Amino acid sequence: MxxxxxxxxxxxxxxxxxxxxxxxxxxxxxxxxxxxxxxxxxxxxxxxxxxxxxxxxxxxxxxxxxxxxxxxxxxxxxxxxxxxxxxxxxxxxxxxxxxxxxxxxxxxxxxxxxxxxxxxxxxxxxxxPKIAGKVLHQFGQMAKALDMNNGPLLTNREQEIVRLMAKGATNRSIAKELFISEKTVKNHITNIFKKLEVGDRTEAVIKAMEKKII
Incomplete structure (x- = not known):
């Protein structure tokens, strides 16, 4: 290895x-x-x-x-x-x-x-841990200030995947959690990136929280 x-x-x-x-x-x-x-x-x-x-x-x-x-x-x-x-x-x-x-x-x-x-x-x-608390606080404040209908809509499955991504889950662990294949997870993540107009997982989670999607 x-x-x-x-x-x-x-x-x-x-x-x-x-x-x-x-x-x-x-x-x-x-x-x-x-x-x-x-x-x-x-x-x-x-x-x-x-x-x-x-x-x-x-x-x-x-x-x-x-x-x-x-x-x-x-x-x-x-x-x-x-x-x-x-x-x-x-x-x-x-x-x-x-x-x-x-x-x-x-x-x-x-x-x-x-x-x-x-x-x-x-x-x-x-x-x-100190930083995680600050990040969650800031996202909470940002979410309150945003219109719920201001962002692109994700399917229920895509929202589940973004929530797991926010917890730091890998594609393999997401697949295991949702009882789907890793390939399916990758396809969902590709769609999430397109809908949220982002280029990576961190940006996707931030955008989803800003838009109150999760």
Missing amino acids: SKITVLVVDDHPLLREGLIKILSLDDDLEVVGEAGDGETGIKLVHECRPQVVLMDINLPKINGIQACKVIKEQYPETQVIVLTVYEEEKLVLDIVRAGANGYLLKDVEPNTLVQAIKDAVCGKAPLH
Whole structure:
């Protein structure tokens, strides 16, 4: 089984070194590069094509939000996990809108960080408990302000799938939960993306919540 490749982007050399040591202890992970700013991070994504980018928000040259947006636009299959000290709701929503697949705080336990990387590769969206609460609160506020009829209509089955996607479920687990094939799940997700006019699972969940579809 091939290892999960990871790029670490943080402007603090000591923290980068510590993260690399932690990740290198796991046999399933391989750190393929490190960067101290967003610009270099984007360049290394192009050169190394990591499966996961572990990145801070407050970066020199190009900040983490802008870097995440560029990475997800150019390499949508790359999973971007934010690892930061910032908990502000606006920053959380900005980075999620930029396409981030996960958001963790730097007080996270090493084993939780390692598992989050593995979960992201499997299609899940790792969130620190504090951040999950902020995201749900913001989406709740946004939902109250929106007209229920403002968005595209999904079928009952598509709504079920989006709800499971919001919980971080993979295609395989969705298929098992709904007693359908993975191919059928993929077809439904393709239709969901078209109806919501989005390009990935995270955007689909956000759009569905904004439109009060789920």
